[in-house]
Amino acid sequence: MRDRSTGYPRNAWYALAASGEVGGTPFGTRALDTPVVLFRISDGSIVALGDRDAHRPYPLSLGHVDGDTIVSGYSGFAYDRTGACVRVPSQAQVPYGARVPSYPVVEEGDLVWVWLGEPSLASLRHPVSTPWLTDAAWETFGGEWETAAGVGLLHDNFADITHVAVVDPVISPPALAGVAPALEVELTETTVHFHRDWPAAPLPEWQAKVSGTPTTASYPQREEGAFLAPGLWADRWDVLVPAEDGGTQTFRFTHAVTPVDERHTRHIWRVSRNFAPGAEASDALRPIFESYYLKVREILETMQQVIDRDGYGEDVNVAADLAALQVRKILRRLVADEG
Amino acid sequence: MTTQPIVREFEADLKVVAAVEAATDVVTLTLAAEDGSALPPWTPGAHIDLVLGEDLVRQYSLCGSPADTGSYRVGVLRAPDSRGGSKAVHAELHEGATVRVRGPRNHFPLVAAPRYLFIAGGIGITPMLPMIAEAEASGADWRLVYGGRSRASMAFVDELAAYGDKVTLLPQDEAGFPDLDALLGSPEEGTLVYTCGPTGLLDAVEERCAASWPAGSLHLERFSAKAPAEGEEDSAFELVLQRSGRTLQVPADKSIFEVCREAGVSVVGSCLEGVCGTCETEVVEGDVEHRDSILNEEEKESNEFMMICVSRCRGESLTLDL
Numbered sequence: 001m002r003d004r005s006t007g008y009p010r011n012a013w014y015a016l017a018a019s020g021e022v023g024g025t026p027f028g029t030r031a032l033d034t035p036v037v038l039f040r041i042s043d044g045s046i047v048a049l050g051d052r053d054a055h056r057p058y059p060l061s062l063g064h065v066d067g068d069t070i071v072s073g074y075s076g077f078a079y080d081r082t083g084a085c086v087r088v089p090s091q092a093q094v095p096y097g098a099r100v101p102s103y104p105v106v107e108e109g110d111l112v113w114v115w116l117g118e119p120s121l122a123s124l125r126h127p128v129s130t131p132w133l134t135d136a137a138w139e140t141f142g143g144e145w146e147t148a149a150g151v152g153l154l155h156d157n158f159a160d161i162t163h164v165a166v167v168d169p170v171i172s173p174p175a176l177a178g179v180a181p182a183l184e185v186e187l188t189e190t191t192v193h194f195h196r197d198w199p200a201a202p203l204p205e206w207q208a209k210v211s212g213t214p215t216t217a218s219y220p221q222r223e224e225g226a227f228l229a230p231g232l233w234a235d236r237w238d239v240l241v242p243a244e245d246g247g248t249q250t251f252r253f254t255h256a257v258t259p260v261d262e263r264h265t266r267h268i269w270r271v272s273r274n275f276a277p278g279a280e281a282s283d284a285l286r287p288i289f290e291s292y293y294l295k296v297r298e299i300l301e302t303m304q305q306v307i308d309r310d311g312y313g314e315d316v317n318v319a320a321d322l323a324a325l326q327v328r329k330i331l332r333r334l335v336a337d338e339g
Numbered sequence: 340m341t342t343q344p345i346v347r348e349f350e351a352d353l354k355v356v357a358a359v360e361a362a363t364d365v366v367t368l369t370l371a372a373e374d375g376s377a378l379p380p381w382t383p384g385a386h387i388d389l390v391l392g393e394d395l396v397r398q399y400s401l402c403g404s405p406a407d408t409g410s411y412r413v414g415v416l417r418a419p420d421s422r423g424g425s426k427a428v429h430a431e432l433h434e435g436a437t438v439r440v441r442g443p444r445n446h447f448p449l450v451a452a453p454r455y456l457f458i459a460g461g462i463g464i465t466p467m468l469p470m471i472a473e474a475e476a477s478g479a480d481w482r483l484v485y486g487g488r489s490r491a492s493m494a495f496v497d498e499l500a501a502y503g504d505k506v507t508l509l510p511q512d513e514a515g516f517p518d519l520d521a522l523l524g525s526p527e528e529g530t531l532v533y534t535c536g537p538t539g540l541l542d543a544v545e546e547r548c549a550a551s552w553p554a555g556s557l558h559l560e561r562f563s564a565k566a567p568a569e570g571e572e573d574s575a576f577e578l579v580l581q582r583s584g585r586t587l588q589v590p591a592d593k594s595i596f597e598v599c600r601e602a603g604v605s606v607v608g609s610c611l612e613g614v615c616g617t618c619e620t621e622v623v624e625g626d627v628e629h630r631d632s633i634l635n636e637e638e639k640e641s642n643e644f645m646m647i648c649v650s651r652c653r654g655e656s657l658t659l660d661l
Contacts (some may be wrong), residue, residue: 121476190381338450
């Protein structure tokens with residue numbers, strides 16, 4: 001039987017945290033089976049270091065930030081932004097060569113991207129831009145958590161939304177109730193885009209309510225998904241409301257996924273919209289999306305348990321899986337290239 | 340109601356923002372979106388299609404930097420035996436012109452290794468440029484042997500000068516052909532060989548690597564199809580499309596790709612002669628007769644993927660993940 005797991009490439013940017021999670025208090029996390037601590041220094045930039053004191057096996061994230069250094073909460077060793085140990089409490093001489101790994105960081109579009117692969121290659125690649133996450137024209141809310149499932153299961157999930165109507169009939173747009181129109185998939189070497197143009201259908205009740213659009217009218221709708229990098233999906237849903245009724249209502253769904261290890265994934269999700277601005281609408285929408293994403297998390301965790309128990313099966317694929325299969329193909333190749 | 344998915348590659352009309360003569364008969368084109376928007380990312384070894392006319396689609400390696408997300412660079416040799424592609428590029432793609440681009444795709448990826456031997460012939464230097472930059476950045480031990488007709492015909496010599504003696508230039512009129520026996524005579528564990536260039540060079544490198552190098556050491560890219568082996572005769576077979584739940588008949592005079600297209604199954608293809616890799620498809624069951632110029636021996640034996648534009652079935656039935 002073929003191994004249906006794809007693994008994940010190390011030579012890629014992964015969003016280990018959202019900007020708001022990283023400040024003057026060390027933020028400890030784990031990615032690609034590597035402990036990482038993130039913290040902000042005096043110039044506002046973010047530093048990523050190996051989250052393990054060079055002196056004793058104790059996470060630096062349990063220590064504190066002091067100026068531009070991070071100080072271990074056990075040994076008192078202080079490390080600068082390059083990971084070099086610059087101070088130890090017990091002697092004047094800093095032990096020669098004492099250091100922890102440091103990793104390239106790019107903070108952009110509300111995400112903290114870290115490169116944990118071959119360090120020299122980081123400058124030859126760019127993290128994907130997500131300008132809508134910080135653009136004032138888009139109102140964004142979201143959450144972040146760990147899912148006890150391999151990143152491949154999350155990719156498969158984002159690659160096909162036809163399950164939404166089954167998983168969560170409340171959030172599901174009425175358009176999804178019909179037979180799915182043809183999926184159109186567009187490939188490049190390392191990305192997969194797909195879209196479907198859904199026939200006119202009413203808005204879901206909750207969306208009509210926050211946007212003040214009548215529930216009786218039907219509008220054409222367009223679904224888009226994009227696997228932009230091993231750590232990023234950017235999807236959207238457009239409801240083509242005519243200008244006189246308020247104009248197109250667009251949701252953008254951003255999913256930053258970072259493999260913690262083979263069986264766990266950190267998931268930062270964001271829902272951005274270009275309509276119904278304001279905190280009141282966000283407060284109404286947030287629980288709807290959160291409850292859907294929690295349901296998805298639970299399902300993916302169950303799938304991981306099934307795989308752990310019974311192994312990968314010869315899953316039957318259907319037409320709607322085309323995008324997922326292309327994503328797997330890209331990931332397999334990127335992993336193979338790492339030798 | 341049928342809901343067969345449609346799959347295609349990224350396509351866009353890009354503007355030639357620069358067209359520079361890089362050597363005798365070689366032009367380098369820099370292509371960018373009219374509005375300056377970012378282009379799809381790629382990795383060293385990738386190529387794009389230039390759609391130069393109806394039925395005139397040619398593949399060119401990307402030879403700029405993957406870090407440059409705003410433009411693609413290709414180097415195009417005006418081939419004396421041009422089937423029309425390179426002639427059209429040289430005649431029509433001046434600065435300010437627009438060209439339809441498809442891709443990028445990559446069937447010549449740079450696999451991480453401690454050591455590399457790059458062997459380029461003529462315009463085959465193009466995919467090597469980003470590979471070398473990456474090998475250099477990763478601290479790998481590498482060397483490039485670059486042959487050409489004459490010094491004046493060899494593009495990118497100035498860019499390569501920065502690498503010093505890691506690069507050996509062999510203009511044929513001064514230094515003769517590369518001594519492949521000396522270069523490849525003693526296989527080195529852990530060294531990967533990458534080669535691109537004229538068919539004669541590729542065949543010669545392939546022959547020597549097959550004789551004594553560990554399987555998987557050689558990576559090569561062909562831009563023209565390999566001559567078919569003797570005794571390959573086409574026969575008809577049954578084709579099962581697992582995902583679509585359909586069974587088609589492939590007659591002896593048609594390819595799998597053609598049969599799928601005629602049956603309305605969305606398959607993606609480009610060169611249709613087994614060199615570009617666009618139509619790679621997962622094999623579920625059946626004995627594949629591989630005839631492409633992309634998969635290496637190991638990949639062919641694994642029977643996991645096939646190029647449906649040229650490869651066929653040895654037995655009576657083949658099942659694909661389509």
